[in-house]
Amino acid sequence: xxLRAIWAIYRYEMTRxxxxxLQSFVSPVISTSLYFVVFGTAIGSRIQQVEGVSYGAFIVPxxxxxxxxxxxxxxxxxxxxFPKFIGTVYELLSAPxxxxxxxxxxxxxxxxxxxxxxxxILGTASLFVDLTIAHPFAMVAFLxxxxxxxxxxxxxxxxxxxxxxQLQLVPLLIVTPLVFLGGSFYSxxxxxxxxxxxxxxxxVVYLISGFRWAFFDMADVPVGISLVxxxxxxxxxxxxxxxxxxxxxxxxx
Amino acid sequence: xxxILRISNLKKTxxxxxxxLKGVDLDIREGExxxxxxxxxxxxxxxxxxxxxxxxxTSGSVTVNGFDxxxxxxxxxxxxxxxxQEINLEPFEKVIxxxxxxxxxxxxxxxxxxxxxxxxRLSLWDKKDSRIRELSxxxxxxxxxxxxxxxxxRVLFLDEPTAGVDVDLRKxxxxxxxxLKAEGVTVIxxxxxxxxxxxxxxxxxxxxxxxxxLVEEKNALMARMGRKQLTIELREKIAAVPPGLTxxxxxxxxxxxxxVYTYDTQKERTGITALLAALSREGITLRDxxxxxxxxxxxxxxxxxxxxx
Ligand SMILES: Nc1ncnc2c1ncn2[C@@H]1O[C@H](COP(=O)(O)OP(=O)(O)OP(=O)(O)O)[C@@H](O)[C@H]1O
Ligand SMILES: [Mg+2]
Numbered sequence: 079x080x081l082r083a084i085w086a087i088y089r090y091e092m093t094r095x096x097x098x099x100l101q102s103f104v105s106p107v108i109s110t111s112l113y114f115v116v117f118g119t120a121i122g123s124r125i126q127q128v129e130g131v132s133y134g135a136f137i138v139p140x141x142x143x144x145x146x147x148x149x150x151x152x153x154x155x156x157x158x159x160f161p162k163f164i165g166t167v168y169e170l171l172s173a174p175x176x177x178x179x180x181x182x183x184x185x186x187x188x189x190x191x192x193x194x195x196x197x198x199i200l201g202t203a204s205l206f207v208d209l210t211i212a213h214p215f216a217m218v219a220f221l222x223x224x225x226x227x228x229x230x231x232x233x234x235x236x237x238x239x240x241x242x243x244q245l246q247l248v249p250l251l252i253v254t255p256l257v258f259l260g261g262s263f264y265s266x267x268x269x270x271x272x273x274x275x276x277x278x279x280x281x282v283v284y285l286i287s288g289f290r291w292a293f294f295d296m297a298d299v300p301v302g303i304s305l306v307x308x309x310x311x312x313x314x315x316x317x318x319x320x321x322x323x324x325x326x327x328x329x330x331x
Numbered sequence: 332x333x334x335i336l337r338i339s340n341l342k343k344t345x346x347x348x349x350x351x352l353k354g355v356d357l358d359i360r361e362g363e364x365x366x367x368x369x370x371x372x373x374x375x376x377x378x379x380x381x382x383x384x385x386x387x388x389t390s391g392s393v394t395v396n397g398f399d400x401x402x403x404x405x406x407x408x409x410x411x412x413x414x415x416q417e418i419n420l421e422p423f424e425k426v427i428x429x430x431x432x433x434x435x436x437x438x439x440x441x442x443x444x445x446x447x448x449x450x451x452r453l454s455l456w457d458k459k460d461s462r463i464r465e466l467s468x469x470x471x472x473x474x475x476x477x478x479x480x481x482x483x484x485r486v487l488f489l490d491e492p493t494a495g496v497d498v499d500l501r502k503x504x505x506x507x508x509x510x511l512k513a514e515g516v517t518v519i520x521x522x523x524x525x526x527x528x529x530x531x532x533x534x535x536x537x538x539x540x541x542x543x544x545l546v547e548e549k550n551a552l553m554a555r556m557g558r559k560q561l562t563i564e565l566r567e568k569i570a571a572v573p574p575g576l577t578x579x580x581x582x583x584x585x586x587x588x589x590x591v592y593t594y595d596t597q598k599e600r601t602g603i604t605a606l607l608a609a610l611s612r613e614g615i616t617l618r619d620x621x622x623x624x625x626x627x628x629x630x631x632x633x634x635x636x637x638x639x640x
Contacts, residue, residue, distance in 0.1 A: 086435020093428060165419030169478070172383040173436040174408040331345060331386040 083175045087183025088190075091157055095191050106145060106195045110202040113141055117263055128265050131294050134207040139290040140262025141203065146196040146221065147228045147257055147282070151249050154188035154232030159239050162329075171330060177323035185233050189225035196221055209293070216301075217292035223308050224285060230315035237328045256282045266298040281307055333397065334358035335486060335517050336382070341391035343374075343381050343541075351377040353541040354391070359519065361485075364512055366532035366549075367521045374541040375521040376416055379488050383413045395486060409437060412484030414475045416491045416521075422464035426455060429463065430477050437482035449480050452507070469500045476507070487511060489520035493527060505531045557597040559624050561606075563590045566616040573613045579606060596624075 095102060117137055128136045158180075161167040170180050203209065211217050239245040260282030266274055277283055278299070288304025291297035297304070322328070336359040343352040351374045359365055367375050380386045382393050384404060393400040398407040420429060430446055450456040453473040458466060463474065472492065479487060489508075493501045508518055508531050522528055528535050529549065536546040545552075568587040579602065582591045594601045610617065 080438040082438045082440070083436050086432055089435070090428065090432045094424075097423075160421075164421060165415075165417055166421055168385050168413070168415050168419055169433060169436065171385045172408060172411065172413050173433075174405040174438060175436060176405075326387060330384075331380075 080175060080179060083173065083179045084183045084186070087170075087180065088187050091184065091187035092190065095187070102191070102195065103198060106198045107202050109145070110141060110199045111206075113137070114203070114206045121263070128268075129294075129296055131296070132207065135209055136265075136290075136294075137263050138200070138203045138207065138209060139293050140260070140286050142196050142199050142221070143224065143260075143282070143286050143289055144257050144262050145199055146192045146224055147253065147285075148249065149195045150188055150192040150225050150228035151232035151235065151253060153191050154185055154229040155236035155239065155245055155249075156232075157184045157188055158233055158236035159245050162236075167329070177319075177326075177329075181230075181233060181319055181323070185226065185229045188229035188232060189222070192225040192229065193222065196225070211293055212295040213292045217289070220285070220289045220292055220304075220308065223312060224289075227308060227312040227315055230312070230319060234315065234318055234322070237322060256280050261286050261298060281311060284308065332361065335361040335396055336519075337394045338378075338382070339392050341378070341381060341393060342389045343377055343386065344389045351541050352381065352388075355538075355541075355543050357536065357543060357546060359486075359517060361517055362512065362515050363533045364508060364518045364520070364531055365534050365536060365546075366528035367519065367536045367538055368523070368525065368528055369521070369538035370523075373538045375538055376490055377541075378538070379413070379490055379519070379521070383411055383488065384408055409482075410485045412479035412482065412487045414472075414479045414487070414489045414492055416494070418468070418471045418475065420463045420471055420474060423462055425460055425462060426450070426466070426474055426477075427459040429474065430481050433478040434481040439482050445483075446477075446481060449477050452510075453477050454503075469496050472496060473500075476504075484516065486517045486519070489518065491521050491523070493522065493524065501527070557595055559594055559596050559622055561592040561594065561603065562621045562623065563592065563610070563617055564619040564621075565589060566618045569615065573615070575613055576606075576609055579609070581606075 114134065117133075121133065125133045127133065161170065200209075235248050236245065239247075259277065260280055261277070266277055266283065266287075269277065284299055284304040284307035287298040288301050288308065291301045291304070336357075338355055338357040338359075341352055341355040342350070344350045355374075355378060367378070369375050377386065381388045382395075382400060384400060388401075393407075395407040395410050398410075400407040427446065427450070430450070431441070434442070434446070447456065450459055453476060455470065455473055455477060458470060463471060466474065476489075476492070492504050496504065505527070508520070511518055520527075520532075532549050534546055535549050535552050537544045562584070564585070565588055569583070570587060572581050572583055572590070580593045582593075583589075584591050592603075592606055594603065
């Protein structure tokens with residue numbers, strides 16, 4: 079491992095981000111505000127509280143997760159797809175670095191950006207509702223792990239994608255539904271019995287539940303299971319990345 | 332001295348089943364400039380890509396200063412700089428950032444003074460904060476060179492560095508190459524221009540259909556390649572080459588209306604004066620004269636035929 083190479087990729091990717099900092103900052107602020115207006119006001123006027131937490135505050139962890147997951151995937155998938163698309167990938171392939179350094183640089187940058195957006199959303203949300211964080215450490219840990227694991231997933235998607243349509247395909251067809259049905263805006267206990275069971279097959283449920291626990295000390299599933307789920311997902315992504323690393327899949331002819 | 336680059340029986344079959352390299356053997360000496368000539372699709376870029384780690388060889392091996400490019404890729408690649416044939420650059424990035432990125436990727440510590448020197452030498456210093464898309468094609472190509480030089484390689488690959496480049500820049504490029512040679516850098520370049528190979532290389536390799544047909548000292552090759560034809564159109568038809576001229580390399584053509592004289596431009600005497608004198612002695616009157624140098628394609632064809640014979 080050469081740290082300099084990882085740092086070079088990381089810094090390069092981050093300058094791209096800083097170039098569009100205003101955009102990166104403004105769009106989550108606006109979208110979060112919109113969510114609060116639509117969900118907080120429209121639905122919140124009907125559901126005042128969920129298990130003792132005001133509805134406005136209740137949706138904050140889910141809202142953050144939603145954006146962080148989408149951002150991680152799109153940042154990382156675009157990050158590695160772009161060099162493939164414009165041809166600058168030659169540079170990564172001919173450099174004296176292993177695949178792991180490439181992954182660390184790109185995933186690290188993508189995760190950092192997503193984390194930044196997550197923090198911006200948290201800040202925006204706290205302007206609208208009163209927030210307390212019961213387990214700040216766990217909150218940060220969940221957030222960081224989510225950023226990393228979904229950036230890994232995004233990296234894999236970016237490697238796999240052969241065109242822009244494919245780049246959008248997985249997030250659109252799989253991730254968005256899972257995230258929206260993952261309990262961002264409701265508690266699982268609010269669902270009919272049968273859906274409570276079905277929903278447990280959705281991995282995002284565990285993430286949001288665990289993250290919400292870190293805020294309000296309440297959860298749909300035990301927090302231990304949430305931790306195992308996110309750790310397992312990260313491990314799975316790492317394993318796939320390691321396999322890609324061994325085979326050079328989709329990078330070298 | 333051990334070669335800086337040793338290519339042994341290198342083969343590459345692409346996924347579709349196309350065999351782009353059919354067993355290439357080549358030793359390159361440290362500090363030399365090798366020009367690889369070959370028609371489109373010959374496998375020049377494939378050869379370079381396989382050495383640099385962009386494609387994986389199907390079989391065979393490459394070592395750089397003794398380091399295998401597959402098993403010891405870190406040491407091997409650290410020595411290699413690559414200027415690709417295609418202009419692959421991120422349009423919105425600044426020149427200085429993209430150059431610094433390459434240096435970082437090669438694990439070298441930041442060195443602003445060195446980057447300044449490289450950019451100045453390539454006349455890019457005043458463009459260092461420009462975005463790539465604001466540069467002309469020739470400037471972009473120089474950015475690619477700056478990137479490759481940024482990590483101080485000992486072996487530099489230039490894949491068609493002067494394609495689509497104007498005369499001035501081409502001369503510039505040649506100067507840069509000879510400066511690099513003076514510093515001891517080994518340069519391997521591909522080109523379609525025989526004058527380019529002639530101007531800067533020490534040795535010339537000819538590659539065609541995935542095979543290295545020959546590698547030869549430039550001077551020896553130039554002598555072989557420097558053949559030219561003089562076509563003499565006659566006012567009156569003749570039936571045969573006049574007896575007084577038969578010991579010259581003359582052929583009758585165009586239904587007896589012209590004579591073709593083949594000669595060597597590299598020779599001290601081309602024999603043209605003598606030929607013309609002999610023609611007038613024979614009382615042959617001329618209508619027109621034209622000369623033609625054999626093109627690179629013809630030379631390739633000649634070489635392939637020679638190779639087959
Ligand atoms: N990725 C690839 N997959 C399949 N075939 C390829 C690939 N890259 C190159 N080829 C084929 O391999 C052969 C050699 O290509 P290469 O690019 O090495 O030629 P070249 O000598 O560099 O030609 P040029 O002078 O046009 O640059 C060509 O027939 C080309 O079609
Ligand atoms: Mg080529």
